[in-house]
Amino acid sequence: MSSHLRVTVPLAGRSYDVLVGNGVVRELAGVLPAGVRRVVIVTQAGNPMTPLADPGVPFEVLEIPDGEQTKSLSTVEDLCRSFVRFGMTRSDCVIGVGGGLVTDVAGFAASVFHRGIAVVHVATSLLAMVDAAIGGKTGVNLPEGKNLVGAFWQPSAVLCDLDALTTLPPRETRCGMGEMAKYHFLTGDDLLGLPLAERIARCAAIKAEVVGADERESGRRAILNYGHTLAHALETATAHQLAHGEAVAIGLAYAARVAHELGRIDSDRVREHDRVIVDAYGLDNALPAGLDHDELVDLMGRDKKVVNGLTFVLDGANGVETVAEVPADAVRRALTRMPVADGRARISP
Ligand code: GLY
Numbered sequence: 219m220s221s222h223l224r225v226t227v228p229l230a231g232r233s234y235d236v237l238v239g240n241g242v243v244r245e246l247a248g249v250l251p252a253g254v255r256r257v258v259i260v261t262q263a264g265n266p267m268t269p270l271a272d273p274g275v276p277f278e279v280l281e282i283p284d285g286e287q288t289k290s291l292s293t294v295e296d297l298c299r300s301f302v303r304f305g306m307t308r309s310d311c312v313i314g315v316g317g318g319l320v321t322d323v324a325g326f327a328a329s330v331f332h333r334g335i336a337v338v339h340v341a342t343s344l345l346a347m348v349d350a351a352i353g354g355k356t357g358v359n360l361p362e363g364k365n366l367v368g369a370f371w372q373p374s375a376v377l378c379d380l381d382a383l384t385t386l387p388p389r390e391t392r393c394g395m396g397e398m399a400k401y402h403f404l405t406g407d408d409l410l411g412l413p414l415a416e417r418i419a420r421c422a423a424i425k426a427e428v429v430g431a432d433e434r435e436s437g438r439r440a441i442l443n444y445g446h447t448l449a450h451a452l453e454t455a456t457a458h459q460l461a462h463g464e465a466v467a468i469g470l471a472y473a474a475r476v477a478h479e480l481g482r483i484d485s486d487r488v489r490e491h492d493r494v495i496v497d498a499y500g501l502d503n504a505l506p507a508g509l510d511h512d513e514l515v516d517l518m519g520r521d522k523k524v525v526n527g528l529t530f531v532l533d534g535a536n537g538v539e540t541v542a543e544v545p546a547d548a549v550r551r552a553l554t555r556m557p558v559a560d561g562r563a564r565i566s567p
Pocket of ligand 1: 349350352353355439442443
């Protein structure tokens with residue numbers, strides 16, 4: 219048995235473990251729910267973990283293409299039709315082997331096939347390990363915006379095999395760092411001071427605690443969207459030229475400026491955001507040049523967590539929390555306070 223760290227996502231009757239370590243993909247057969255007789259592995263071409271994923275029962279591998287356009291209802295339909303052809307029943311299991319795109323799509327397909335069958339995730343990107351594969355948010359995009367169709371569908375287990383990270387492209391690593399910087403602001407934890415396995419397990423534990431307290435985001439879970447209001451708008455406005463974690467890093471810097479405009483934090487705390495994002499996590503905090511602020515404000519108004527006017531997750535005296543009815547002029551002013559990309563990441567004056 220490989221040595222690994224274990225984090226439990228505590229959900230009454232549906233608790234599950236996240237295993238973190240080198241070689242944990244070998245635990246796959248042992249984490250499948252009892253009674254599974256067939257498995258479909260959903261993955262992408264060339265994922266080095268896929269040949270190592272042995273569920274111990276007959277299985278078929280389905281590859282989905284790369285790129286945000288793959289996160290669509292038509293991909294889910296294709297997958298479900300393949301599940302039927304392979305004879306998958308209600309007691310069988312989908313395994314998502316990949317990054318956030320795969321775990322979102324595979325999880326959603328599992329959630330609707332036969333009105334819901336089991337899913338296990340083998341997270342192979344840093345972003346999936348610290349965020350996307352944990353917590354049961356699954357879904358696909360519509361042309362009108364990201365993740366607008368989906369379901370809460372918890373996996374039966376999540377395996378985070380650190381061996382997958384040795385071949386991860388630098389951009390993918392940056393994306394994971396964007397979500398990790400988010401956890402830094404939620405907790406103040408010095409995550410970068412921890413060895414890699416413990417760092418990933420700590421992020422998983424932060425997320426597990428929040429999800430355990432508010433699985434369906436009726437309140438506290440929204441803090442996991444820190445930095446995401448602008449991030450989702452940027453992904454749409456740039457036609458996904460900015461990847462999710464890159465956009466989250468910029469969104470964190472922006473959320474600090476919105477909080478400052480509302481008098482919730484002082485300028486030192488804004489600078490602290492920039493320092494953590496740029497210096498500690500090596501990410502860019504600048505808006506891409508040439509974006510139309512009206513379009514960004516409009517896109518932010520369509521965010522899923524909008525309950526009342528423009529809604530943001532913002533830092534403040536009580537920590538990070540959801541703030542509704544943020545005045546549009548503060549939202550616009552904060553955009554003008556953002557550094558604009560000129561090839562160099564910038565610290566606020
Ligand atoms: N990625 C935010 C959440 O899972 O709630």
